[in-house]
Amino acid sequence: MxxxxxxxxxxxxxxxxxxxxxxxxxxxxxxxxxxxxxxxxxxxxxxSRLPPPPSTASKHRLNHYEQPEPKRKTLAxxxxxxxxxxxxxxxxxxxxxxxxxxxxxxxxxxxxxxxxxxxxxxxxxxxxxxxxxxxxxxxxxxxxxxxxxxxxxxxxxxxxxxxxxxxxxxxxxxxxxxxxxxxxxxxxxxxxxxxxxxxxxxxxxxxxxxxxxxxxxxxxxxxxxxxxxxxxxxxxxxxxxxxxxxxxxxxxxxxxxxxxxxxxxxxxxxxxxxxxxxxxxxxxxxxxxxxxxxxxxxxxxxxxxxxxxxxxxxxxxxxxxxxxxxxxxxxxxxxxxxGPEDIDNRMNDMDAMFKQMKEAKEAMSQEQSNHERMVNGYSTQILDLNMNNQKLTSENKMLHSQNDLLHEKAVGLERKLQTVTSELDDKVRQNRNAEEEFERTSRNELERLRRDHTDESERLARIHRDEIKDIERRAALELEDTTRALEKKFESTLEEERSRQAQLVQELEVKIAKGDENSHVVLENKDREIQSLQNDLQALRLDLDQERHLKSEAQINLTAARETMQKRAMEAADTIHAQESTLASLRARILFLESGSKAQSDSFAEMEERLQQANRKAEECQAKLIKEETIRRILFNAVQELKGNIRVMARMRPAGNADGEVAQIQFPDADKESKELEIIGKEEKSSLGTITKKTHSFSFDRMFGPSTTNEEVFAEIQQLVQSALDGYNVSIFAYGQTGSGKTHTMSSADGMIPRATHQIYETARNLEEKGWKYAMEGSFIEVYNEEIHDLLSSSKDSEKKKHEIRHDDQKKQTIVTGIKTVPMTSVDTVEMILKQADSNRRVAATKSNERSSRSHSVFMLKLVGHNSTTGETSEGTLNLVDLAGSERLKSSGAEGDRKKETQNINKSLSCLGDVIAALGQGKEGSHIPYRNSKLTHLLQYSLGGNSKTLMFVMASPMQAHLTETLTSLKFATKVHNTHIGTAKKSTKVKN
Ligand SMILES: Nc1ncnc2c1ncn2[C@@H]1O[C@H](COP(=O)(O)OP(=O)(O)OP(=O)(O)O)[C@@H](O)[C@H]1O
Structure with a gap:
């Protein structure tokens, strides 16, 4: 309404x-x-019944009301x-x-x-x-x-x-x-x-x-x-x-x-x-x-x-x-x-209250508007928040879906990553293998190059030597020619000198003759003067006579004349004397000149004679030297044959920088024979409490100090190596604890194996001039855990094959079945063998040495020679053995497979000692326990009887290795004191 x-x-x-x-x-x-x-x-x-609003209503509208409202009348x-x-x-x-x-x-x-x-x-x-x-x-x-x-x-x-x-x-x-x-x-x-x-x-x-x-x-x-x-x-x-x-x-x-x-x-x-x-x-x-x-x-x-x-x-x-x-x-x-008053009162009250109400209402309005604003603000905020919420929800959903997608992606990526990682691992492995292969190849290549270099150097040295000889020869010839030319020249010069001297003599003679003539002339002149003087004297005598007559008178004149005459005679006598002395000196000079020319020719003759004598002496000396060298060789071989036992040489390696404390080691006869070694042992406490240090003295065939090079070592053994070409079984062992330098001595780039083979090649080539032709076959095996492995076959083939040792008692030869034998036609073949063997050789890590050879490696070189001129044949073998480390099980700290390896190594080394000891007893027909280990069984013909054996005992100078070093040296001493027998040359003469 x-x-x-x-x-x-x-x-x-x-x-x-x-x-x-x-x-x-x-x-x-x-x-x-x-x-x-x-x-x-x-x-x-x-x-319809409602009357229209009064026109005055608007007049009384309250201004502070916000909304338009119908006109109303107040009570008033x-x-x-x-x-x-x-x-x-x-x-x-x-x-x-x-x-x-x-x-x-x-x-x-x-x-x-x-x-x-x-x-x-x-x-x-x-x-x-x-x-x-x-x-x-x-x-x-x-x-x-x-x-x-x-x-x-x-x-x-x-x-x-x-x-x-x-x-x-x-x-x-x-x-x-x-x-x-x-x-x-x-x-x-x-x-x-x-x-x-x-x-x-x-x-x-x-x-x-x-x-x-x-x-x-x-x-x-x-x-x-x-x-x-x-x-x-x-x-x-x-x-x-x-x-x-x-x-x-x-x-x-x-x-x-x-x-x-x-x-x-x-x-x-x-x-x-x-x-x-x-x-x-x-x-x-x-x-x-x-x-x-x-x-x-x-x-x-x-x-x-x-x-x-x-x-x-x-x-x-x-x-x-x-x-x-x-x-x-x-x-x-x-x-x-x-009553009206009540109403008025009440209305007044009400008015007052209305005022209050109005004020309150205004306040309320204000507050309300504030609240409304706040509500509006809140509503907006709520709307915003709702929108935000919706937005966030949608974002959240989106993020969830993105998250799912990302998760899927992540899973995919993870899978990919795994694949890539495994691929990468494979590649890394391949790379590592390739690297190792490359490293091995490079190392071998390096070694080969080094050997090439060595060969080249030696070849060049040889050429150089030859050239020097040539030059010497040429120089000698030239000297001879020169001497001859000089002699000729000298002779001609001498001749010339002689003729010149003769000419000089002639000239002198002419001169002398001329001087004589002059003297004769002078003499004649003097004679003539004397004659004239005599004539004058005659005349004077006559005159004297006349004068004697005039004697008185003449006598005076005569005496004066006499006196004058005497004076003049005296002067002439002086002149004659002077001329006579000049003549004498000229004659002396002629004589002198004649005597000088003779002395010269005499000295030339003497020189020539001396030269001839020197040449004769040099020839004699050369002949003597050749004779002595031959004798020396004969004597050496005779000594070798006479000795025939195992010879022992010790070698002390230098101390590394990071190896620790060095033991007290002395080489008493280093500047003499160089055979002795003294090691000051560890401190020992006696029962009385005194602390002493024992000095261990050793003596071997040769003691090599830390500064000795492989070249010097080889110089000592090269005659022995050459014996193999002469038909002997030669074995060279390297014995010692891990890290003592066995591999360095035997198989390193300039070790005994490459040097020995090179020397054999060289000698064989030289022997070709004397009619010898050699066929060489090489094989390289290792004895690892009492099993034989062929180092020249690939490791897979070798592991599959079982190799056995067979002996030919008649030929005194050892054959290992199924191993690869490489005919060695050139020095390069040796390089190849060493390279392949090196890559196949088992190397394992132990506490004692980072890269330790855990097997015995045996390089066998068979040499069969034939002399077509003399019809002789010879068959020799050179065994170069790098024994495994001899450290004791306790000190090696080996466990598991390493322990087994160490046990086998120790067993074979102890068998080697037993065999040597048994051989040393020298009882004919006594049992030698070769078969107790694969190593001794393999080296049966190289240890006794028809063999020349050399053992290198390697020692470490470190205090930490002292015990092992002493053990090795004691073992070597035992071997050194063993007399095995006489080596025999295996040569045959063709019927
Ligand atoms: N005479 C030396 N001159 C210089 N370095 C040497 C000599 N002897 C050994 N060495 C060094 O000592 C280290 C150990 O030597 P090497 O490997 O020959 O010992 P090893 O007895 O053969 O050990 P393993 O039984 O483990 O094979 C190597 O680094 C080697 O170069």
């Missing part, structure tokens, strides 16, 4: 003060009126309207009406709304409450002041207004809720004072959807309805209405005060701010009665489920009425009418 309709009712109604207190409706009547209003809502209020306006003078008189000012409205709201709230949901109470919708209030309060007052027949219409205008409209204006709630609210609205109207029932009803409904204005309306309407009920009782109500009212009465709560008159309604409206507080926040249990402003209005506390009726104007109410606290079916509590 439009509010304007209400206003029109208000205008039309002639509300006036109730004529008397008896005119106030009884509670029963009020309930009936409520019911009536409910049932009469639309039926009795046709829209209404009072000012013509025909409502009485009401104007009776009703309080608009402000007072506000107060009533507030009270009404508070009352409703305190009756259950606010207590049901206190927080909700704060969100009361002010937009709806105001017009409803106007609707409800206005007619109420009109009703009370105007004629009764208008009350019905008023009731319609107030109570029959569907709450949905109010709600539609305020909250736009769904229609279903509107209907529900409509019901509640009506119920609220009919039971405005039944707090708990209202609570019950409203608690079941959605209070959040509800507008407080409905409650306000209902409360106020119910209060005013009571006025109408009372009026109806006075005869303004139809029968139907009455019936409905009866029904309402029946449904009304018995505890409702039978005095719920207008006064009661106003009391409810006047509930005060305290009640309003209840509305806005007090819980259900703290419901209190109204809090009137005046002492006369002091409320009685309302008990739960019970509202005590407190008449507002006790002066006007009989005391009996106060006693009636419960409304009964036929209760007629009556109604005490107000």
């Amino acid at each position: 439009d509010i304007s309709e209400e206003n029109s009712f208000l205008r039309e109604s002639r509300i006036g003060r109730p004529p008397n207190p008896s005119c106030l409706p009884t509670p029963a009547k009020a309930l009936n009126e409520i019911s009536e209003s409910e049932s009469n809502t639309r039926a009795k209020m046709p829209v 306006e209404r009072a000012a309207e013509p025909g409502s003078a009485s009401l104007h008189k009776a009703l309080p000012a608009p402000s007072t009406i506000s107060g009533v409205r507030t009270t009404s709201l508070k009352s409703v709230a305190s009756s259950g709304y606010g207590s049901q949901n206190p927080s909700r109470g704060k969100s009361l919708n002010r937009k709806a409450s105001r017009p409803d209030f106007s609707k409800s309060v206005g007619p109420g007052h009109h009703r009370s002041a105007s004629a009764a027949p208008r009350a019905n219409v008023f009731s319609q205008s107030t109570t029959s207004r569907p709450p949905s409209q109010a709600l539609t204006r305020t909250r736009h709630a769904p229609s279903a809720n509107n209907q529900m609210e409509g019901d509640a609205y009506r119920k609220g109207t009919s039971a405005a004072f039944s707090n708990n029932e209202l609570q019950a009803q409203y608690s079941e409904s959605d209070w959040s959807q509800r507008s407080v204005s409905n409650a306000t309306d209902s409360s106020v309407s119910s209060a005013l309805a009571r006025l109408r009920i009372d009026s109806d009782d006075d005869g303004y109500r139809s029968d139907d209405d009455r019936a409905i009212r009866e029904t309402a009465r029946r449904t009304a709560r018995p505890s409702l005060s039978t005095r719920s008159s207008l006064s009661n309604g106003f009391q409810g409206l006047r509930g005060g701010s305290e009640t309003a507080l209840v509305l806005f926040g007090q819980p259900e249990d703290s419901l209190v009665a109204f809090n009137p402003k005046t002492p006369s209005q002091i409320p009685v506390p309302i008990k739960r489920r019970e509202i005590e009726y407190t008449p507002q104007t006790p002066s006007r109410v009989s005391k009996d009425r106060f006693k009636q606290t419960h409304m009964k079916r036929h209760s007629n509590i009556g109604f005490v009418a107000w």
Whole structure:
């Protein structure tokens, strides 16, 4: 219903003060009126009958209301309207009406709304409450002041207004809720004072959807309805209405005060701010009665489920009425009418309350708007959150699917990874194998190159030697020629010199002859002078005579002449003497020259003679040397043959940098024979407590110190190697603990095996000039765990085959069945054999040495020679044996397979010792336990009888290996002291 309709009712109604207190409706009547209003809502209020809203309504609209609302008149306006003078008189000012409205709201709230949901109470919708209030309060007052027949219409205008409209204006709630609210609205109207029932009803409904204005309306309407009920009782109500009212009465709560008159309604409206507080926040249990402003209005506390009726104007109410606290079916509590002052007071109160309410409402509005904003904010947030949630859910799903995909991918990748890993492993393995193979190949290649290099060096050395010889020969020839040429030259020079000297002599002779001639001339001249002088003397004599005559006279003259003559004779004698001495010196010079030329030719002759003598001597010496070398060789072989036993040489390897402490070792005769060795043993404590160090002295055929090279070692044994070519069985062993240098001595690139084979080749080649031609066959086997393996077959073939040792007693030869024998046509074949054997050789790790040879390896070289010139043949064997490490089981720390290996090694080495010891006893026909081990069985013909045996005992200089070193050296000493027998050459002469 439009509010304007209400206003029109208000205008039309002639509300006036109730004529008397008896005119106030009884509670029963009020309930009936409520019911009536409910049932009469639309039926009795046709829209067409509604008058248009007054034009002045807009003037009084409250500005602070947010929603446009129908123009309504305030109570004051209404009072000012013509025909409502009485009401104007009776009703309080608009402000007072506000107060009533507030009270009404508070009352409703305190009756259950606010207590049901206190927080909700704060969100009361002010937009709806105001017009409803106007609707409800206005007619109420009109009703009370105007004629009764208008009350019905008023009731319609107030109570029959569907709450949905109010709600539609305020909250736009769904229609279903509107209907529900409509019901509640009506119920609220009919039971405005039944707090708990209202609570019950409203608690079941959605209070959040509800507008407080409905409650306000209902409360106020119910209060005013009571006025109408009372009026109806006075005869303004139809029968139907009455019936409905009866029904309402029946449904009304018995505890409702039978005095719920207008006064009661106003009391409810006047509930005060305290009640309003209840509305806005007090819980259900703290419901209190109204809090009137005046002492006369002091409320009685309302008990739960019970509202005590407190008449507002006790002066006007009989005391009996106060006693009636419960409304009964036929209760007629009556109604005490107000005086105009009361109404004014009350209206003032109501106005004040309305003001308060208004303020509270404004605050509420503010708060509400804040809340709305907050709600909007929250809604937006909720929407956002929902959207986010949806988004996150979809993302989550997506992520789940992605996760699944990734998981599948991961599984696939893992599988791939495994495949790749295994492939990689395979490849790594292949690579490792390839690397090892490559390393092996490289090593062998390196060794081969090294050997090539060695061969090349030797070849070059040989060529160099040859060249030097050639050069020497050529030089000798040249010297001879030169000497001859020089001699010739000298002779010619001598001849020339001779002729020159002869010429000189001739010249000298000529000169001398000339000098003689000159002397003769001088002499002749002197003679002539003497003659002339003699003539002069004669003349003078004559003259003397004459003079003698003149004798006296002449005598004087004669004496003077004589004297002059004597002087002159003396001078001539001097001149002759001088010339004679010159002649003598010239003669001496000629003689000297003649004697020098002879001395020279003599010295030449002497030199020549000496040269010839020197040549003769050199030839003699060479012949002597050759003779002596031959004798030496013969003697060596004779010694070898005579000795015939095992010869023992010891070799001490150098100490490595990281090997630890070095033992005290001395080589007393290092600069002499170099045969002795002294080792200072460990400290020993005697029973008396004195600590001593024992010196262990050893003596062997040769002692090689740490600085000895393999070349020097080989130089000592090369004659022995050559014996193999001469038809001997030669065996060279390397014995010693692991790491003592056996492999280094025997099989390294410059070890005994390559050197021996090279020497054999060289010697064989040299022997070809003397008519010898050799056929050589090589085989390489190892004895591992008392089994023979062919090192020249592939390891698989060798493991399958069983090799046996067979002996040819007649030929004194050993044959191993099923092994590969390689004809050795060149030095390269030896390289190949060594290479293959090296790769097949079993090497295992032990505690003693990282790369330890755990088997005995035997390189067998068979040499069959034939001399086509002499018809001789020879068959020799060279066995080069690298024995396995001799360390004791305890010190090796070997376990499992290694332990078995060590046991077998020790067994075979001890058998070797037994065989040597048995051979040493030298008893003819005595048993030699060759067969006790594969090694001794294999070397049967190389150990005794027709053999030349050399044992190298290898020793480590380290203090840590001292015990093993002493054990090895003691064993070697034992072998050295053993005389096995005489070696015999295996040569045959062709018939
Ligand atoms: N005279 C030496 N000069 C230099 N180094 C040597 C000498 N003797 C041995 N060595 C070194 O000592 C180490 C061990 O030598 P080698 O392998 O020959 O011992 P081994 O007795 O043969 O051991 P295994 O019984 O395990 O075969 C090697 O590194 C080797 O080069």
